[in-house]
Amino acid sequence: MEQNVLLQLSHISKRYKTELALKDINMELHPGEILGFLGPSGAGKTTTIKIITGQLRQTSGEAKILGTDSANIDASIYERIGVVSDNSGIYEKMTVWQNLNMFAKIWRVPRTRVEEVLRQVDLSEHSKKQAGKLSKGQKQRLVLARAVLHKPRILFLDEPTSGLDPTTAVEIHKMLLDLKEEGMAIFLTTHNMEEATKLCDNVALLYQGEIVEFGSPQELCLKYNQDKRYQILLDDRKEIILEQTPENIRKIAEWMEKDQVQCIHSCEPTLESVFLQVTGKTLNAW
Amino acid sequence: MGNMNKLAAVAQIKWLCMSQNTAVVIGPFMVIGMVWGFKILYSSFGPDGKLLPVMMAMLLNLGVTMNICTNGFLMVGTAIAEEKEKHTLRVLMTSSITGMQYFIGSILYPFVFTVVINFAILWVSGIDMSQVSVPVFFLVSVIASLISCVIGMIVGICASTQMNANLIGYPLMIVFMMVPILGNMSEGLRRISGFLFTGVVTQMTDCFANGMEYKIEALDIAVLFGELIISMLVFLVMYRKNGYEKD
Ligand SMILES: Nc1ncnc2c1ncn2[C@@H]1O[C@H](COP(=O)(O)OP(=O)(O)OP(=O)(O)O)[C@@H](O)[C@H]1O
Ligand SMILES: [Mg+2]
Numbered sequence: 001m002e003q004n005v006l007l008q009l010s011h012i013s014k015r016y017k018t019e020l021a022l023k024d025i026n027m028e029l030h031p032g033e034i035l036g037f038l039g040p041s042g043a044g045k046t047t048t049i050k051i052i053t054g055q056l057r058q059t060s061g062e063a064k065i066l067g068t069d070s071a072n073i074d075a076s077i078y079e080r081i082g083v084v085s086d087n088s089g090i091y092e093k094m095t096v097w098q099n100l101n102m103f104a105k106i107w108r109v110p111r112t113r114v115e116e117v118l119r120q121v122d123l124s125e126h127s128k129k130q131a132g133k134l135s136k137g138q139k140q141r142l143v144l145a146r147a148v149l150h151k152p153r154i155l156f157l158d159e160p161t162s163g164l165d166p167t168t169a170v171e172i173h174k175m176l177l178d179l180k181e182e183g184m185a186i187f188l189t190t191h192n193m194e195e196a197t198k199l200c201d202n203v204a205l206l207y208q209g210e211i212v213e214f215g216s217p218q219e220l221c222l223k224y225n226q227d228k229r230y231q232i233l234l235d236d237r238k239e240i241i242l243e244q245t246p247e248n249i250r251k252i253a254e255w256m257e258k259d260q261v262q263c264i265h266s267c268e269p270t271l272e273s274v275f276l277q278v279t280g281k282t283l284n285a286w
Numbered sequence: 287m288g289n290m291n292k293l294a295a296v297a298q299i300k301w302l303c304m305s306q307n308t309a310v311v312i313g314p315f316m317v318i319g320m321v322w323g324f325k326i327l328y329s330s331f332g333p334d335g336k337l338l339p340v341m342m343a344m345l346l347n348l349g350v351t352m353n354i355c356t357n358g359f360l361m362v363g364t365a366i367a368e369e370k371e372k373h374t375l376r377v378l379m380t381s382s383i384t385g386m387q388y389f390i391g392s393i394l395y396p397f398v399f400t401v402v403i404n405f406a407i408l409w410v411s412g413i414d415m416s417q418v419s420v421p422v423f424f425l426v427s428v429i430a431s432l433i434s435c436v437i438g439m440i441v442g443i444c445a446s447t448q449m450n451a452n453l454i455g456y457p458l459m460i461v462f463m464m465v466p467i468l469g470n471m472s473e474g475l476r477r478i479s480g481f482l483f484t485g486v487v488t489q490m491t492d493c494f495a496n497g498m499e500y501k502i503e504a505l506d507i508a509v510l511f512g513e514l515i516i517s518m519l520v521f522l523v524m525y526r527k528n529g530y531e532k533d
Contacts, residue, residue, distance in 0.1 A: 053380060056533055078382035085380070089373030091299065093306040102302075105295040106381055146377075 004030050005064075006154050006185050007052065012061035014047055014209075021047045022209045025061070029154065029185050034176065036196040037189040038271065039206030040281065045189035046086055048206075049158050052187070053083050066153060079107060082147035086158040090142055092132030096123055099131050100146055107150035114149065121145040121175065137168030144172065148179060155179065157188040161195060173199055193271040197221075203271065207279045217271055224274045229267040235260045241267065292383055296391025299378075300365060304395065310364075313356050314403045321349040322410045342413055343495035344467075349407040350427075350491055351463045351484045357400040358434025359441055359455040359462075362393055366442025366530065367451035375531055385525060392442070393435035400431035417497045426490055426502070429510045433483050434462075436517040443524045480505070483513045 007029035014022040022044045029035050037045045050056035052063055054073050063070035066080055091099050100114045118124045121141040126134065131142060140160070147155060160176075161169040176186055176199060190196055196203050197217040205213040205220075213220060228244035234255065242248040255261050269277070276282055304310045328341045337345065369375035378388065404427045408418065437458065445451035466488035469479035479485035486506045493500035 050533070055376070055380065075379075075382045075384045078380050083377075083380040085373075085376060087373045088377050091303065091374055092372060094302055098302065102295050102299050103381055105298070106292050106383065108291055 006031060006066060007187065008062075008064045009052070010062045012048075012051060012058050012063060014044070014051060014056070015059045020209060022051070022058075025209075025211060027204060027211070027214070029187055031153070031185050032180055032183045033201045034180055034186040034188065034199050036200035036203045037187075037206050038191065038193060038196045038200075038203050038275070039189075040191055043191075043206040044209040045191075045206060046158055047209075049083075049085070049156050049187070049189060053081065053156055055085075079150060080153050082150070082152035082155040084143055084147045084155070084157045084160060086162075088143045088147075090131045090139060090146075092130070094131055095128050096131050096134070096142060097127040099142060100149060103146050103149055109149050113151075117145045117149055120178070122171070137164050137171070140164060140168070140172065141175075144175060148184070151182075152184065154185045154187060157186065159189055159191070161190070161192065169195070193275070197271055205271075205275055205278060207275075207281070212278050213274065220271060220274050221268050224269050224277050231265045231267050233262040233264075235262060289384075289387065293387045293391050296378065296383060296387055297394045300392055301395050303368065304361065304365060307365075307368075310361050313361070314353065314399065317349055317353045317356070318403065318406055318410055320352075321345055321407050325410070325412055337412065339496045342411065343492045345411055346407070346413065346491035346495055347467060347488045349411065350404055350487055351466060353403050353407060354400055354427075354430050354434045354484065354487065355459040355463050357396050357403075358393075358431065358436075358438040359459050360438070360452065361396045362435050362438025363441030363445060363451040363455045364448045365396075366392060366439070367445040367448045370445070370531055371447050379530070385529070388530065389439060389521075392439065393432075396438070397431050397435050400434065401427050404431070413494065414497075418494050419500060422490065422500060422502060423494070426487055426510065429514055430483050430487050433510070433514050433517055436514070436521055440517065440521050440524060443521070443528075443530055481509055483510055486510055 005028050007027075009025050009027050012022060012025040013020065025048060027035065037043075037048060039045055047056065051058045052065060052070065054070055054077065058070075065073065065077065068077065091102070094102075096118070097114070100117065103109075104111070104114050115124070118127055121144060123134075123138060123141060123145065126138065131139070134142065144157075144160070147157075157176075161172050164172065173195070176188075180186060188199070201216060202214065203217055203220065204211045215223070229241055230244070230248075230252065231239065231241050232252065232255070233239050242252065252261075252264070272282070324341075324345050325337060328345075329335045329337055331338060331341070366375070369378070379385075383391075401424070404423075408423065438455075441451055441455050441458070444454055462482055462484045465475055465482055466479040466485045469476040469485065469488065479488065486509050489506070490500050490502070
């Protein structure tokens with residue numbers, strides 16, 4: 001295995017009794033990379049994370065994490081990876097500080113690191129507060145702080161911002177980008193295409209247990225942007241969408257000359273529309 | 287051992303959680319309080335303000351078995367169920383804590399407390415200590431507490447919520463507590479009681495209360511160690527199957 005491949009899945013599949021939840025999943029993760037699994041509910045995102053992090057056994061295929069086959073990993077692997085599952089809990093009766101300090105003991109992390117992480121997630125002033133009294137976003141920040149306390153090589157996040165308000169989500173995004181800067185590899189799942197576009201270096205579109213498309217958000221958008229279109233708002237409040245044809249371009253030029261255009265956008269497809277084109281389904285249809 | 291820090295962390299987490307749980311903290315004090323209350327109440331019936339041996343036997347029996355059963359079955363079981371309910375068990379298990387570390391960390395404090403409180407009950411009951419063989423009491427206490435804690439771990443594996451844990455724990459507690467107590471009334475129950483680890487405890491305290499010499503018999507030893515091994519095996523089989531938490 002190449003030195004800089006932290007995680008490698010080859011031909012992973014998972015069957016729950018009768019249901020085939022994952023089919024032939026292949027991917028790689030490198031240091032400093034944020035990789036997103038984007039897919040609607042039930043696509044198999046959580047199943048994928050659970051398999052990689054050793055909480056669930058795959059039916060077939062091979063997963064290598066930090067050079068070790070996932071069949072041979074033991075508890076010590078968690079000293080080098082961080083896991084935030086879709087329902088990671090905190091000890092609500094303990095203080096914020098205690099919540100982190102317990103895990104600092106498990107990982108033999110110095111006190112100064114706890115303080116550092118608390119500052120990073122902006123919870124320093126709440127460190128003596130009972131964790132159960134934190135707001136939802138603060139709790140999620142605490143969960144994140146705990147997951148990176150031991151500076152893991154790879155961080156796994158299952159829907160890290162689902163259910164959070166946009167402002168808090170943005171704070172979390174900023175944190176993740178900072179961690180990426182430090183060289184941490186991040187594997188996250190989401191059904192939010194804006195999040196995927198903004199954060200991820202590479203996205204795998206997951207649909208019914210299959211990776212139907214893979215690439216950087218930009219690549220994917222451009223790939224499916226074959227018919228160029230423009231969305232134009234004219235002075236008379238009329239909004240129109242025009243395809244790229246010589247005739248339309250002339251029309252647009254004419255409006256512009258007459259200064260009748262209020263705004264004009266090129267319509268590149270978003271990941272949402274890429275997903276729609278590939279699967280015929282919208283991302284958020286549940 | 288290089289991993290003592292992990293074991294210590296789990297034990298500390300359990301300690302912090304339990305010490306914040308009022309029901310758990312009050313439990314042992316209630317048992318001690320009950321023993322003390324009964325002693326005061328019934329002393330007046332005995333000669334020179336001392337408890338009649340039959341009363342002393344009942345008191346010790348009730349106090350010690352209740353202490354052993356509540357701490358193990360309920361305290362250990364609900365503490366694990368609470369972690370499942372609050373989704374922190376999975377967090378621990380994905381933070382490099384092994385099943386073994388979690389097991390020992392979970393029962394460490396409850397086990398030590400059960401033994402300590404057993405001695406406290408002995409002391410509060412006011413029994414003439416010359417009637418008590420301390421080493422035997424200690425040994426039997428230790429094994430009985432251990433069995434009860436392991437059964438508590440089994441309750442924890444089976445339960446998904448604290449409510450659930452109580453539902454499983456209480457019937458067990460009634461069987462292990464009430465059968466020896468009611469054993470005085472029915473020959474059939476007395477026979478069953480001989481095969482329960484709590485029954486062995488009861489026999490021992492009965493002897494102490496009546497000022498008789500207590501000789502631990504082969505059957506008693508077999509019952510104690512047998513039940514310890516059986517409960518461990520049941521735990522292991524269940525743990526092997528699904529871990530602490532079913533997926
Ligand atoms: N323990 C299980 N037993 C049986 N089927 C399961 C189990 N866990 C998941 N599944 C099924 O596998 C499929 C994928 O589930 P998964 O939880 O991975 O989806 P997801 O992409 O994480 O969805 P969401 O966005 O809602 O979290 C679903 O159809 C689900 O019903
Ligand atoms: Mg999920």
